[in-house]
Amino acid sequence: MKNKQPKYKDFTTEDFLEDEFFVMWVKKATEESNQFWEEWTKVHPHKVPALMEAKNIILSTHYKKQDELDSTEILEMYEQIVKGNSTQPSQLGTSSNNWWGVFTKIAAVILVLLVAGFGVYHMNQQGVNALSGETEEVWLSAISPVGKKTTIRLMDGTVVKLNAGSSLFYPKRFGDKYRKVILKGEAFFDVAKNPEKPFIIETGEIETKVLGTSFNIKSDTTHNKVQVAVVTGIVEVSDKGGNHIKLTPMEAVTYDSKIKNIEKHTVEDMDAVVGWKEGLLQFNKAGFREICERLETWYGVDIVLAEDFKEPGAYSGRYANQSLQNVLEGISYTSGFNYKIKDKKVFISN
């Protein structure tokens, strides 16, 4: 490479950019290239500004659209790869904006979850590589399939109740400084007290830190929302923008990851928030689409709407440990539609 020396002596910034050997050194230095450029700068000190400028331009080049995956997504995808669940392209109805497009997508998600939960009786424990932390530990995952709730007792005594269609990632052994878990979906935490080791829950862009208390976290990726509601104790919720909000009982925050906005509010009806863990299914002026989504996850069914179906208005109602049939009976009576349950499918028409 020494023979390159004379070539570089009249180099301008752009000339450096045209030099593959130089660009590759900036992007991925090797021992050889390091040595070469070190010597070179000694011989041509007056060319250093041009070289530094070229280097700076290369290092600051990036895509205008810099989309990224979060740690939960990376873990989940890895799990799917290990299991070998490839997604059939036809299931991805994401392009159309109409009802049906959205609907196929929901059905597909549920299908994938059902596959994931199949053959695993209560809880699926599987070693997953820790992709996020500094600690080197084995991570486990608990997946609650649709239509089923799961209770997990962690090694520190914390009890987590996972709602249907949710998953929790946690290390086999907690580190020395804190206890960290990753949640996707909705769960109720009853955290074992340990002031020396705070309990941290990562949910997308939101982190909830607690010392020992019980609260509910709901992350809804389809609607870009995370909600944390406190039943007892004190928790601190932080977002990536550096906001920290302290919550006391009957308080909650809602984070909208689309507009990066975090908002604190009081909870008027705690049952509506945490009632799910006692089997309480509650709708509070819920739109028809929300009702369908919740029923599908709650009962593990697939709802199929008639082609010419007209959406009824908002609905409120409360069902404690009721069968799907009873719930549908109630809603259809108020909202005025017909339904038919067949295996794991519900057909709805006007």
Added chain:
Amino acid sequence: MKMIARGYYSNKIADSDERHPVKENHIPKTSQQKYELLEDKALWKAFREGDQGAFSHIYKTYVQTLFTFGCQIVNDRELVKDCIQNLFIDLKKPSKKNTEILSIKSYLFKSMYRRVIRMAKRENRYLSYNNKWETEGFMVSFSHERTLINEEILKDKKTKIEKVVNELPNRQREAFLYHFYEGLSYEEVAHVMDLQKVHSARKLIYKAIGTIKEKLNPAIVLTSVVVLLLILLLVF
């Protein structure tokens, strides 16, 4: 990002779940560094020989990059995620294990590009030939965070370069990003872009830089042309 392999194996004995995805257990505890230091070809070889740690190392190293890359083509997170998932699932199939590669990154990128286009087409997401990517796809931006003595002057220059690059033809812009952002060599760029000759990739990048040169220093270009003509006149 690079911690996995080690923790995975060192804790293995305690976790004897039969569904455990790892089959080998003869890998030493310090294997994590092993993967980092491995050259592409050796890492690929280890993976081809069934080393699960090598596989997860490849996944961890490239998953984020592949995602950002895929989103340049189609602005659909779920579609891009599915493509990555399918890409890695297919990679594990025995039939794929004999593939000779130029480099892991260029191999993954080429496969990823094809998959995203294929799936997007199936979803009717594929735009016309001339407008084949999402609106902001393969557009360049320069960050200004890195501090340097001449940062102020450079900032201005970068803004100018940004404008020039973003007005370049699609193929040139694509090659520009592969080379300067992804750090692919000319040979790798040619591979990813399905170009027969390495020379063609170099030409695309040279053209891009030529345009930058021209637009940024029109006077210098002019003088150099004049000087060149003078020299030619003197010689002959």
